[in-house]
Amino acid sequence: MARMTLSANGAACPDTVWQRYASVDQWASWAPQIKAVHCEGRRLSPGLSGTVESAGGVHAAFVVDAVDHDRRTWTWRVHLGRIRIRLHHEVRPQGRGTTTSLTMDGPQLVLVAYAPLARLALHRLVQP
Template sequence: MARLILHATGPAIPETVWRRYVCVDEWASWSPQIKAVQAAERRLTAGMSGTVESVAGIRAAFVVDAVDHDRRSWAWRVRLGPVRLRLHHGVCTHTRGSTTSLTMDGPRLALLAYAPFALLALRRLVRP
């Protein structure tokens, strides 16, 4: 197992960035690799599960482990076949707006393959 940490800073205020995380219907608007999210809940909650469908039609199952609205952080597990990733997201205030972070744990090759897509998504997440 390996760990990779990514950050992006931008002018969007933390409340806006957090709302974009919490509303799963917004994920495709800032994460270009996501086509749709199938889940019973439309707002991020601990224990929710579902699938994330990529623009290529690939579906990955997920379970949300924790959501802390006060700290603007959440963690989930994503599974695509035998590959399992644990991802932890956070949003903080920054002098230029906000910073979002993503800590990923999983197989090194999977993390390195996903990192460019994740970084692009994070950069779009903190845009106004």
């Protein structure tokens, strides 16, 4: 098991960035690797589960473990077959904008392969 942390800074305000996370219907607008999110709830909450459909048509199952709307943090687990990844997200004010971070725990090769897509998504997430 390996750990990797990525971060991005941008001009969007923290509340805007958090709402982009909190509404699963917005994920595809800033995360180019996501085509759609299939789940019953539309807002982040502990226990929310479903699948994330990739742009390539692959469906990965997920479960949200924790959400703290006040601190703007959330954690979820994603699995595709035998591959399991835990992702922890944080949104913080940074000057006049926002910094967001993603800490991933999982197989090192998977994290290294996913990092460029995740980095691009984080940069898009914090843009106005």
